[in-house]
Amino acid sequence: MSNWLYLHVRAIAQALGRLAGQPVGTLLSALVMGIALSLPAGGYLLLDNVASLARGVSGTPEISVFLDTAAGKADAAEIEKRLRAEPELASFRFVPRDEALQQLASGGLGDVLGGLNANPLPDAFVVTLRSEDPVLFDALAAQMRAWPKVAHVQLDSSWVKRLHALLGLGRSAVLMLAGLLGFALVIVTFNTIRLQIMTQRSEIEVSRLLGATDPFIRRPFYWFGGLQGMLGGLVALGAVHLGVRALSAPVAALADTYGAVFALAGPQWREAVVIVLFATFLGWLGAEISVRRHLAVD
Amino acid sequence: MIVFDSVAKRYPGGYTALAGISFEIRHGELVVLSGHSGAGKSTLLKLIPAIERPTAGTVLINGQDVSRLPRRAIPYLRRNLGLVLQESRLLFDRSVFDNVMLPLVITGHPPGDASKRVAAALERVGLAGREKELPAGLSGGEQQRVAIARAIVNRPSILIADEPTAHLDPAYATEIADLFKSFNRAGVTVLISTHDASLFAESAPRRLTLAKGQLLEAA
Numbered sequence: 001m002s003n004w005l006y007l008h009v010r011a012i013a014q015a016l017g018r019l020a021g022q023p024v025g026t027l028l029s030a031l032v033m034g035i036a037l038s039l040p041a042g043g044y045l046l047l048d049n050v051a052s053l054a055r056g057v058s059g060t061p062e063i064s065v066f067l068d069t070a071a072g073k074a075d076a077a078e079i080e081k082r083l084r085a086e087p088e089l090a091s092f093r094f095v096p097r098d099e100a101l102q103q104l105a106s107g108g109l110g111d112v113l114g115g116l117n118a119n120p121l122p123d124a125f126v127v128t129l130r131s132e133d134p135v136l137f138d139a140l141a142a143q144m145r146a147w148p149k150v151a152h153v154q155l156d157s158s159w160v161k162r163l164h165a166l167l168g169l170g171r172s173a174v175l176m177l178a179g180l181l182g183f184a185l186v187i188v189t190f191n192t193i194r195l196q197i198m199t200q201r202s203e204i205e206v207s208r209l210l211g212a213t214d215p216f217i218r219r220p221f222y223w224f225g226g227l228q229g230m231l232g233g234l235v236a237l238g239a240v241h242l243g244v245r246a247l248s249a250p251v252a253a254l255a256d257t258y259g260a261v262f263a264l265a266g267p268q269w270r271e272a273v274v275i276v277l278f279a280t281f282l283g284w285l286g287a288e289i290s291v292r293r294h295l296a297v298d
Numbered sequence: 299m300i301v302f303d304s305v306a307k308r309y310p311g312g313y314t315a316l317a318g319i320s321f322e323i324r325h326g327e328l329v330v331l332s333g334h335s336g337a338g339k340s341t342l343l344k345l346i347p348a349i350e351r352p353t354a355g356t357v358l359i360n361g362q363d364v365s366r367l368p369r370r371a372i373p374y375l376r377r378n379l380g381l382v383l384q385e386s387r388l389l390f391d392r393s394v395f396d397n398v399m400l401p402l403v404i405t406g407h408p409p410g411d412a413s414k415r416v417a418a419a420l421e422r423v424g425l426a427g428r429e430k431e432l433p434a435g436l437s438g439g440e441q442q443r444v445a446i447a448r449a450i451v452n453r454p455s456i457l458i459a460d461e462p463t464a465h466l467d468p469a470y471a472t473e474i475a476d477l478f479k480s481f482n483r484a485g486v487t488v489l490i491s492t493h494d495a496s497l498f499a500e501s502a503p504r505r506l507t508l509a510k511g512q513l514l515e516a517a
Binding site: 002006008010202203205206207208209210211212213214216 | 347349370373374375376377381384387388389400401403404405406408434449
C-alpha cells in the first residue's frame with residue numbers, strides 16, 4: 001500500500017471516528033442535509049413522472065400531411081419515398097381518401113356525405129416522430145409543406161409546446177431550489193468544519209510543529225465533509241423513496257378515475273447515484289471553503 | 299550542523315529579540331543555551347525549525363538555509379528535528395502511545411514498524427508499560443518524558459529543547475537532563491535552553507549565553 005493511500009485510509013478512519021464520536025450531531029446534520037436535498041430531488045422526480053404521464057395519456061404527437069385532391073398514386077408514392085428517407089421519423093401511415101371518407105361516415109356524418117357527388121377528402125399521411133422537440137416539429141412541417149402535391153400540413157404540437165414549457169419551468173424551479181438549498185448545505189458543512197477546526201486547534205498546531213504538511217492536516221476535514229454530505233444524500237434518497245411509497249396508492253387511484261394505469265416511479269439507480277454524489281460534492285465543497293478560510297497560514 | 303550567521307529578529311513594532319547572533323554547533327555537540335527570561339532563547343530556538351523567520355542573517359541546518367526555505371518545505375525540515383517545547387504540548391485526549399506515535403503517523407510509517415519505534419522510544423525515556431495511559435494521569439516530569447519520546451521517535455540527528463525542566467522539581471529536572479545527555483552520548487546533536495545550566499555541568503557542555511538578544515559568551 002503506497003504512503004499516499006495509507007494517509008488517505010488514515011484520514012478516512014479519522015473522519016469516520018469524528019462522525020461516530022458525535023452521533024447526535026452527525027445524525028442531525030445528515031437529517032438537515034437529507035431533508036433539504038429531498039425537496040429538489042423529489043421535485044425532479046415529480047417532473048419526470050409528469051412527463052411520462054403526459055406521454056402515456058396523450059400519445060405520441062403526430063404530423064398530418066394532406067395531399068392535393070388532384071394528387072395521384074405516383075404523387076403519394078413520391079411522398080412516401082421522401083418520408084422513408086427522413087431519419088427523424090419514428091413511423092408513418094398512409095390514409096387513402098376512401099378510408100378517410102369511411103371513417104367520417106362511421107363517425108355519424110353519413111347523411112351529409114351521402115349528398116356529395118364525389119369524395120372531397122384528400123389522401124393523407126399520418127407521421128409520428130422519434131423526438132418530441134417542438135423546434136424539430138416546426139422544421140419538419142415547414143420542409144413537408146414545400147414538397148410537391150402537399151396541400152396542407154397540420155401538426156399537433158401545441159400541447160407539446162405547452163408541456164415542454166411547463167416542464168422547462170418546473171426544471172428551472174427545481175434547479176433554483178437545488179442551487180439555493182445546495183448553498184445552504186455548503187454553509188452547514190462550512191460551519192461544522194469550522195467548529196471542528198476550533199476544537200482541534202491544539203492538535204493541528206502540534207502536528208504542524210512535528211512536520212505535518214497542509215494536505216495531511218486538511219485531508220480528514222475533506223473526508224469528513226464528503227462523508228457527511230454522502231450521509232445527507234442517503235437520507236434524501238430514503239426520504240424520496242418513502243415519499244414515492246406513500247403517494248403511489250393515491251396517484252394510482254387518481255389515474256384510475258381517468259381510465260389510466262399509472263404507477264409513480266421512484267429514483268432509478270443512476271438518479272440515486274447522482275443524488276448521493278451531488279450531496280458528497282456539496283459536503284466536500286463546504287469543507288474546502290472552511291479549511292481554506294480557517295486553516296490558512298502565512 | 300547548525301550555523302547562525304549575523305542573525306537578527308525584529309518583531310513588528312520595533313522590538314528586537316535577537317541582534318547579530320553568530321555561532322556554529324558541530325554534529326554530536328551538546329550545547330546549553332542560557333540567559334534570563336526575555337533574553338531571546340526561545341526566539342533563537344524557534345528559528346531552527348522555522349517556527350519564526352529571521353529578519354536578517356542566515357540560519358543553516360545541515361547545510362540547508364532555513365531562513366529562505368519555502369513554506370511547503372518546512373514540514374520536511376521539522377521531520378528531521380526533535381523538538382521539545384517548554385510546555386509539553388501533548389494531546390490530552392490521546393493515550394501516551396498515540397502521542398508518541400503522532401510524528402510517525404505524519405511521516406506515514408507502516409503501523410507495525412511504527413509501534414516498535416514507539417515502544418523503543420518509551421522504553422528509552424523510562425515509560426515502558428504506560429502506553430495506554432492518558433497524559434493527564436502522569437506527573438509533570440512524566441509528561442515531559444512523553445514529549446521527549448515523541449521528539450526522538452523519528453530518530454532525529456538534532457534535538458532542540460526549550461526549557462524542558464522549567465516547571466519540574468529538582469529530582470525530575472535532573473532525570474530529564476540525564477536523558478538529554480544520554481541522547482548526546484548516542485551521537486545526537488543537542489541544543490537545550492535552560493535557566494539552570496548546572497544540570498548539565500558534569501558533561502562540560504559548550505555554553506551559549508544570551509542577554510537582551512545578544513550573544514555574550516560562546517565558550
